[in-house]
Amino acid sequence: MDRRRFLTTTALGLAAGASGTFPMPYLARAQAAPIRIGLLAPLTGVVAAGGREMVDGFNMYWEENRSEVAGRKIEVVVEDDGSNPDVSLQKARRLVEQGRVDMLFGNLLANTGLAVANYVKGTGTPYFIPIIAADDLTQRQRIPNVIRVAGYTASQTTRPLADWALKQGYKKIATVSQDYTFGHEQCGGFAQRFTEGGGQIVGQFWHPLNTADFSPYLGQLANAGADAVFAMETGADATRFMQQYANFGLKGRIPLLGAMNMTDQSVIRTMGAEVDGIVSCAHFAEGSDNPVTVDFVKRHTAKYQKMPSLYGFSMYSGAMWVAEALKTIGGKTDDRALLLSTVLKTELTGSPLGRPVKLDSFGNPVYDLYIRKVQRGADGKFWNVPIETFPNYSQFGPYDPAEYMKQPPYSRTFQGIKR
Template identity: 40%
Template sequence: MPPFSAVGKRAKIREGSVCAIVGAAVPRHESIASALMAERGGEPMQRRTFLAGLGAVGAGLASRPLLARAASGPIRIGFFGPLTGNFSQTGKDMTDGFNLFWEEVGYKVAGREVKVFVEDSDPEPAGAITKVRRLVEQEQVHTIAGGLLAATGYAIAPYLEQNKIPSIYPVMAPDDITQRKPSRWILRTSATSSQLTFPLGDYAYKQLNLRRVATISMDYAFGWESNAGFQRVFEDLGGKVVQRIWTPLTAQDYAPYLTSLKKDVDGVYACHTGGLSPRFVKAWSDFGLKGKIALVGVGTLTDENILKGMGDEALGVITSLLYSSALDNPGNKKFSAAYEERYNRTTSLYSAEGYTGARFYYNALRAINGEAEDKEKFVAALRKVEISDDARGPMKMDDLGNPIQNMYIRKVERVGGVLQNTVIHTYPNVSQFWTYNRAEYLKAPPYDRNTPACKFCE
């Protein structure tokens, strides 16, 4: 069975008992940048205004009535992600990882057939909401999974909540979905954006001995929140973030941003993803900064799905993430072997997250004897899942629906002629609140473009 791809018309792909449905791509109604950013006085709008707008869109759709769903037959799972466009490789990885697990169990759980309905969705919120609505209202799925950008996670939450759709975010990492505004119907099996970088702030200060750092991050929710996680821990230990630079998702040339870097920093933190990551790392090297200033960042900067296209410019880059294809544990060895045999490419963060999301579904549905129609029982079972042998290590959910899990510090090295993210340090059992007092943490303002303040910016 070939990897999934978008088609012009809806098609059913079968191989034995395997059944997956692939939807057609939605036309790009607006650019990624315009969906995620709005100009106000020449500056992107702030998080609260931005999220309020997204919430209004989701809430408006939430009022649409749903058709009655059959109480028998296959368990219907709706999965959406970008299978075409700038983030297509990321979308294919997460979808392939998700479907690989279901192939391994014959697309069955608790004696019931499982059908996965895949929708090719633009990564920005507007396109994603349209596809989620289609899956729920037309395909009558029991549950929703997928999505890429943190902004999309915020945008679709009101619709899922009001319609009581048990849902998994296997990739999307918006902090507040499991913090100040937790959703009863949404479970995140990835991590919060800031959870990914709390350990990096600690490592940069204690192990790399960085003291003055500039940050260069994408100007949208994931960039703000992951940047904040690094900054908060780094500064609480005594370090200083002396400059913050935000780059648009449409950035083609990073030279103007690198030119503006302060000359007296001893390190730079970067947050980029998808095709922007190799572009930034190449520019960093071409600009003569490689080897002169330490470059650290969130793990999407050198994720395996784009690392394979990089060269020596990526060597030595240090990142933090919940996964590396080089992890040496039985779960990852099994997953990597199966994935590489099936798709003829290495695993990545996104394929691992897709696979884990499917495992959560399987374990939960098996625990409730496949009763996907009982929404209350279904979502409760999802929240109780614990996995001890996942490819990324052990994980269990906290009471807000976010995993407590290992985070890894990785360094790009060339091993056997191939670039890899070698794990050089492990932070076990990392919470979305790091080591902070949870009650005090939740009383503080949520992270956004200006929070925490850049109090040491010069």
């Protein structure tokens, strides 16, 4: 099918190119008027595994709903962003200018999302980012047509974790993190909140992405005199860090707290006892006993033979969010302003979270955030089980938005630490 389509379009393209016109296959089908959604996901490159789960989660929602909203068919056009911002930008242009999509969804890495966001700022195309967590996209550099449906900002979920850590009596914490913006933001949220609550950050260690050997950092962490360690790791770094943390004998000696990506299903589903007991904070916990979540996890596991990761959950819920808004306005995608304002107003009730979620005026969700602990489930697999809830927690947490945005964005040099 695909090959045939490729051959015919190529042949047509060549023939038409010679005769001076070019076919526009996408326009030719306009009479059926489906809603066209461009989905940008990294199917190749360093985060390809996560990209696959994004597409799966997104498709799962549409398949369960017969790819239809308000009487209009949904057509999803998937493009590979190659885990690369330049490729993302190129593909976004392609989807908008040639594919004539009504809206864009997706991207995983912050730099790819920021590149696409900068582009849609000019075109006005609605762009939904359930995975991109870059703080400023819904804060200091808010773009009205970019909405973080079912996503979160990087520093949003690490603040409650700091509060929780203080409650446990931890006075001194050392942080270790991947050295890039996403890490700076997650660590910053934690460090600022923890020090404002009277705690002390006794050391911050930044390592490059794809660090194979953590022993230099683990040695310093062991001798930092910390009551607990906060780690921000993603992907293969997360796997290696947690393994080496256990191998180094630090597990059980110094409690390990993590940013949510570190103990996400995409990381821990292949791991063993070394992940046991790690505490993180997130809006989604696959080990929740909420019946709606239980049902979602069951459906996802039946369909893809694995528990949903954050990627799958977020894309599924993001699709649902926009679908609900489309139902409200009868599937009218032509009026972008109406679509965007409706999405902003839509309170999502049916998501796998099992509780209603709404967006703040900056287009970022306000969640009941869970403190989660990695535990062994009934089937012997590790998952994140909620142990405490911080209700109604926005991206600004306890701060006043206007006041908060006066401080600089988190970076390696600015972590909001109060001395």
